Amino acid sequence: MTALRWLARTVAPHHRLAKAPGSRRPYYAAPELGLHGRTTIAIRLAGLHPVVSLLRGRHVLDLGCAEGVVLQEMLKGGPASGHGVDNSAERIASAKRLHIDPRLHFDVVDLNRTTCFDAPVFRQGYDVVLMLGVYQHLAAASRPIVLRRALERCRERFVLRIPRCHIERIDPSEIVRNAGFAVEQAIEPERGEPVTIYKRVAP
Known part of the structure; x- marks a missing residue:
């Protein structure tokens, strides 16, 4: 093994710079919206139809909302409000440009920080909290703490993908159960990843 290859395998992994919060790249592949990312809207929305029917008059929080497409879809359920947060300033700027319904608002929040929910942008509580394909991207050390704090803000249903x-x-089901939630519905869409709807059953 050459010295250069040895350095790459043994030394470099321990000296990689931490990624800056967020991403400058679009998340969604939706050219019609001016977004040229990798994930189609159809894949992102797969399995979420049952959630829409739970939202009448509810306050909804979407953690890791990217360009806000899911919250736009959730408006079909008649929520009182939808709040999207994401690490990426670029994606939040796109969300604000694309979605002008007065019930929706978007903020940049670094979800890798264990104190992220101390930010004044958050309500004291939300009826429904969405964490869709985000948990595995959080820093390992902060992941369970951020999840617990999200569950503390959730009054009725927590939707996890x-x-x-x-x-x-990284199965977080024990953390969710210990926070007073039980599985209400497990959804296996034909396309996309599974979705679990948890319902609060204890304070």
């Missing part, structure tokens, strides 16, 4: 390839390694 974690890709199948990650669920065994």
Whole structure:
């Protein structure tokens, strides 16, 4: 093994710079909206139809909302408000440009910070909290703390999506149960990753 290859395998992994919060790249692949990311809207919305029917008059929080497409879809359920937060200033700027319904608002929040919910942009509580394909991207040390704090803000239902390839390694179901929630519905869409709807059953 050459010295350069040895350095790459043994030294470099321990000296990689931490990623800056957020991403400058669009998340969604939706050219019609001026977005040229990798994930189609159809895949992102897969399995979420049952959630829409739960939202009449509710306050909804979407953690890791990217360009806000999910919250726009949730408006079909008649929520009182939808609040989207994301690490990426660029994605939040796109969300504000694309979605002008007065019930929706968007803020940049670094979800890797364990104190993120101390930010004044948050309501004291939300009826429904969405964490869709976000949990596995959080820093390992802060991941369970951020989840617990999100659950503290959730009054009725917590909607979680974690890709199948990650669920065994970082299964958060015990944390969710210990916060007073039980599985209400487990959804396996034909396309996309599974969605679990948890309902609060204890304070």
